[in-house]
Amino acid sequence: MHSEYALLANVIVATEGATFHDLPHFVGGIVPGDGLFTTWSYRAGAGRAEAFLLNPQPLPAHTAQEWGVVAEVVPNGKALSRARELAELYLKAPEVTRRNTRIHFIQPLKERIVREVGYGLSLEGASAAHLVKSMEAKGEPVARKKKICMNNAKTSSRQRKDGANGRTDLSIKNSLQIWRPAFTRTCCQEPHRANHHRCSDGDRGAPLN
Numbered sequence: 001m002h003s004e005y006a007l008l009a010n011v012i013v014a015t016e017g018a019t020f021h022d023l024p025h026f027v028g029g030i031v032p033g034d035g036l037f038t039t040w041s042y043r044a045g046a047g048r049a050e051a052f053l054l055n056p057q058p059l060p061a062h063t064a065q066e067w068g069v070v071a072e073v074v075p076n077g078k079a080l081s082r083a084r085e086l087a088e089l090y091l092k093a094p095e096v097t098r099r100n101t102r103i104h105f106i107q108p109l110k111e112r113i114v115r116e117v118g119y120g121l122s123l124e125g126a127s128a129a130h131l132v133k134s135m136e137a138k139g140e141p142v143a144r145k146k147k148i149c150m151n152n153a154k155t156s157s158r159q160r161k162d163g164a165n166g167r168t169d170l171s172i173k174n175s176l177q178i179w180r181p182a183f184t185r186t187c188c189q190e191p192h193r194a195n196h197h198r199c200s201d202g203d204r205g206a207p208l209n
Contacts, residue, residue, distance in 0.1 A: 033120030
């Protein structure tokens with residue numbers, strides 16, 4: 001669930017028993033529009049990403065490695081130690097080199113996230129709202145679909161506030177806010193192009209080391 005967070009890393013180390021899957025979205029009746037398709041299609045290719053998101057079966061770590069998503073597969077219990085070994089190796093490079101290399105590597109994916117995820121979230125919200133209505137019409141308990149209800153509330157409801165500037169429709173902003181924290185920890189430390197995502201100081205994450 002939410003493996004797109006892991007796929008924002010430059011190097012992914014997985015154990016032999018690790019698996020990837022996406023049960024809450026398509027199989028559960030919701031469009032996987034919150035960045036999963038963007039990150040998986042970037043790492044593995046569009047065809048493989050579509051097959052993965054449409055199939056509820058777990059994807060083994062070795063298959064993810066064959067797809068180019070996972071860099072190394074290590075014995076169970078050894079992933080953290082191997083990741084630390086790699087981190088120590090990378091830290092030998094000058095800080096400016098590390099930071100600028102990260103910027104160069106992640107820039108294409110960042111541009112796709114900014115271009116695709118906002119619309120993807122609106123599609124996800126619409127499908128979640130329809131699913132909840134369908135469940136209510138059938139008399140099925142909606143409480144067990146907590147994720148659906150939360151996404152529906154965030155992406156589909158309209159929140160309005162009165163102020164000196166009048167009323168502001170926050171429905172689209174709420175949709176974008178769901179994804180923003182997932183990538184601002186990296187992108188907000190880096191220079192932005194003129195037409196690229198800009199963030200406020202409150203969105204800045206921890207410095208990249």
